[in-house]
Amino acid sequence: MPDPTTPEPRRARLVRALLFALGAVSLVLGVVGTVLPLLPTVPFLLLTAACWSRASPRWHRWLLARPRLGPAIARWERERTIPRRAKFSAVALIVLSMTTSIWLLRDHAWLPWALAGVAVPVIVFILRLRETRDGA
Numbered sequence: 001m002p003d004p005t006t007p008e009p010r011r012a013r014l015v016r017a018l019l020f021a022l023g024a025v026s027l028v029l030g031v032v033g034t035v036l037p038l039l040p041t042v043p044f045l046l047l048t049a050a051c052w053s054r055a056s057p058r059w060h061r062w063l064l065a066r067p068r069l070g071p072a073i074a075r076w077e078r079e080r081t082i083p084r085r086a087k088f089s090a091v092a093l094i095v096l097s098m099t100t101s102i103w104l105l106r107d108h109a110w111l112p113w114a115l116a117g118v119a120v121p122v123i124v125f126i127l128r129l130r131e132t133r134d135g136a
Contacts, residue, residue: 016055023051023059040122042090049073081130090126094119 030044045063052060064070075081098119102112 019051019055020059023048023055026051027063045069045073046076049077053077075132079130079132081132084131087126087129087131091123094123094126 026044026047029039030041030048033039033041033044049060049063052063064074072082072086098115102115105111105115
């Protein structure tokens with residue numbers, strides 16, 4: 001009789017494969033988000049790191065080894081903090097992109113309200129994040 005406390009090897013492989021695939025899709029969306037103003041980059045990269053830390057330590061190490069991304073992701077995993085400059089840059093870019101989008105879509109009845117309904121909680125979430133202690 002199999003032990004109910006240990007997952008089946010087949011099921012564990014499936015979960016790892018799904019987490020790896022979700023991380024890969026998230027990475028692609030994060031990279032695309034670096035050039036598209038309405039697509040956020042950081043949440044997708046953090047999702048990639050979270051998925052790959054469980055699915056593939058090798059790919060997680062690869063992500064952390066990226067010179068532009070790795071230190072910030074490692075700090076988030078270690079301390080759950082972000083630099084003050086990054087926090088306010090993110091808020092400024094969200095406000096700018098959402099304001100522009102709302103203005104461009106002002107003739108639609110509900111779409112500007114939907115955009116604002118998404119932007120406000122995201123901004124509140126970002127502003128509530130703890131800041132890096134060393135100012136890095």
